[in-house]
Amino acid sequence: GHVSGEIMVCLIINGKKLPHAEKLVDVLCKLKGMASITLNVNRKKTNVILGDELILLWGKEYITDSIETLTYQISPLSFYQVNPEQTGKLYRTALEFAGLTGTETVWDLYCGIGTISLFLARHARKVIGVEIVPRAIEDARSNAKRNGIRNVTFLEGKAEEVLPEYYRRPGPDSEKDLLHPDVIVVDPPRKGCEEPCLDTIVRMHPERVVYVSCDSATFARDLKYLCSHGYRL
Numbered sequence: 001g002h003v004s005g006e007i008m009v010c011l012i013i014n015g016k017k018l019p020h021a022e023k024l025v026d027v028l029c030k031l032k033g034m035a036s037i038t039l040n041v042n043r044k045k046t047n048v049i050l051g052d053e054l055i056l057l058w059g060k061e062y063i064t065d066s067i068e069t070l071t072y073q074i075s076p077l078s079f080y081q082v083n084p085e086q087t088g089k090l091y092r093t094a095l096e097f098a099g100l101t102g103t104e105t106v107w108d109l110y111c112g113i114g115t116i117s118l119f120l121a122r123h124a125r126k127v128i129g130v131e132i133v134p135r136a137i138e139d140a141r142s143n144a145k146r147n148g149i150r151n152v153t154f155l156e157g158k159a160e161e162v163l164p165e166y167y168r169r170p171g172p173d174s175e176k177d178l179l180h181p182d183v184i185v186v187d188p189p190r191k192g193c194e195e196p197c198l199d200t201i202v203r204m205h206p207e208r209v210v211y212v213s214c215d216s217a218t219f220a221r222d223l224k225y226l227c228s229h230g231y232r233l
Contacts, residue, residue: 018039036062107204109197113143127152
C-alpha cells in the first residue's frame with residue numbers, strides 16, 4: 001500500500017497445502033507493515049495466474065490504500081493500479097472528461113473494486129458499477145461504505161451481458177434514467193470491449209463515453225465502432 005504501508009503476500013500454488021507454511025509465515029509476519037498472507041490455489045492448466053480459492057494463513061484477507069481522499073480495501077483477487085502516483089492523475093482526467101455537475105446518472109463498466117466509481121459518485125447523482133470478479137464486487141461495496149458514499153450500486157457480471165440485459169428488461173419508471181445515462185465510463189482489460197457492450201452503449205446514447213484503455217490497438221478498434229455510430233473523439 002503506497003499510502004498505508006501495508007504489505008500483502010499471496011502465494012499461488014498448484015495444490016491445497018504449502019510445505020513448511022508455518023515457518024514461512026513466522027518469517028514474513030516479522031516484516032514491517034505485513035498485514036495479509038494468503039495461499040491462492042490454482043490447479044487449472046490455463047494462462048490465468050490466480051485461482052478462485054483463497055486460504056488465509058495470517059492476518060487479514062485484504063490490505064487498504066488511499067488515492068487522494070478515498071480509502072480502498074484491496075483483496076488478492078481484486079485489481080488495483082500498480083502505479084499510485086499516476087493513478088490519481090488518471091482518475092482525475094477521467095473525471096474531467098466525464099464533465100459531471102452533480103445531476104448525472106453514470107455507468108462505470110469493468111469497475112473493479114470501485115476505484116473510478118467512487119471518484120465519479122462524489123460528483124454525480126447516481127453511479128452503477130459493473131464487474132465480473134465476485135471478490136472485487138465485495139471490495140467495491142465495502143469501499144463505498146468505508147468512504148460513506150451511498151449513491152453508488154455495484155452489479156456482478158460481465159459488462160457485455162449485464163448492460164444489454166439491463167437495457168432490455170422492463171423496469172420501473174424510477175429506473176428509466178439508467179437506460180439513458182448521461183455518461184458511461186469503461187476501463188476494460190487489454191482485449192477491450194465486447195461488441196454487445198458497445199452496441200448497448202450506442203443504444204443507451206449517453207452524451208459522453210469516457211474510455212480508459214490499456215491497449216491502444218483494441219481502443220482504436222472500439223473507437224472505430226463508436227465513431228461509426230455517431231460519436232466523435
